[in-house]
Amino acid sequence: MKTVKISSLQMAMLMYPTIVATAILSVPNLTATYANQDLWISPIFASIIGFLTVFISVRLHKLYPEKTVIQFSEQIIGRIPGKILGLAFLFFYIQSTGGITRSYAEFIVSSFLFQTPIIVVIVSMVLLCAFAVYGGLEVLGRITQVLFPLFFVPLFLLIILLSPEYEFSNIFPILERGLLPPIKGAVVPGGWFSEFFITIFLLPFLADKKKGSKYGILTVFAVMITLVVVNLIVLFILGNTTSSKTYPLMNISRYISIADFFENLESVTMAIWILGTFVKISVFFYVVVLGTAQWLNIEDYRPLVWPIGILIVEFSFWAVPSSMAFIHYEITAFPFYSVTIQTIIPLFLLGIAFFRNKNRNRNKKKETNSVYK
Secondary structure, X not given: OOOXXXXXXXXXXXXXXXXXXXXXHHHHHHHHHHHHHHHHHHHHHHHHHHHHHHHHHHHXXXXXXOOOHHHHHHHHHOHHHHHHHHHHHHHHHHHHHHHHHHHHHHHHHHHOOOOOOHHHHHHHHHHHHHHHHHHOHHHHHHHHHHHHHHHHHHHHHHHHXXXXXXXXXXXXXXXXXXXXXXXXXXXXXXXXXXXXXXXXXXXXXXXXXXXXXXXXXXXXHHHHHHHHHHHHHHHHHHHHHHHHOOOHHHHHHOOOEEOOOEEOOHHHHHHHHHHHHHHHHHHHHHHHHHHXXXXXXOOOXXXXXXXXXXXXXXXXXXXXXXXXXXXXXXXXXXXXXXXXXXXXXHHHHHHHHHHHHHHHHHHHHHHHHHHHO
């Protein structure tokens, strides 16, 4: 497989929209359902999963610096169990990619392109992402560098333009019912924060590996701050009605009215979300094709891009029979499924690898001492 290199900053720019794109529209609703006016605290608790996942990924990478989890799991738990675990990872990521794509298409069709068949929206996005993935990780990194300001700046402008509508008193009383409601509100975002395990597929390709850990932690922090800020601005405008809105950020963007010229800026929110979703689907798509190539011991992953693209389209219908089913899955099963696959299982792998390496080093010391004796 051709050696590619990206910078740690590019990795951070890839991961930031990968997490935020899913959360930015629905996280205020999901957290407010449990936490009410304390919804802004929930992303702070959820970020603990992100910090832990990044720590696990970096530690595993240091033990196996040139390999991804698909490859080193065979060394840790054996060839056959490692292959089975690798297949489980691949199934999770292709199912997730299909779910993300279907969620994107459902939103576009239900909110804007009412007469467009959903298959057209899905195939268009998958095709666009397939071209990006076919270009390789370096191309993905450069595309994200170009798109990142277009993702971040409109969000910042949205926060500024909405400021005249803020009702800061909506935040009170803080922790009226204790810490339990914000912790409950952190469950679903915790599933998204566990997606930082994707860095395990990017760390082997960093040109500046020493900075990988720092940028990983900074990205988790940046995502946490973004979600806290988004939750706060939604709370300042919608107050206790936040939990009744499916896409609160879309709703508050309609409040912008400056000199009867800047009005109804839902398109800004939509643009932010579409750019982020494109990056997210592309990153997940890349992980699936790279992981599949490594699982099959294929030198070049590019011949797999188009067949897996077709599978992603199929999974967007198989994995998500309807938008209501997806919402139910996202609230109930997804957080536990995601954290189990991307945080708990890697933690066990790290524990096994740590004790194996410790025993190996101990045996080497014994052999060395016996030689000198």
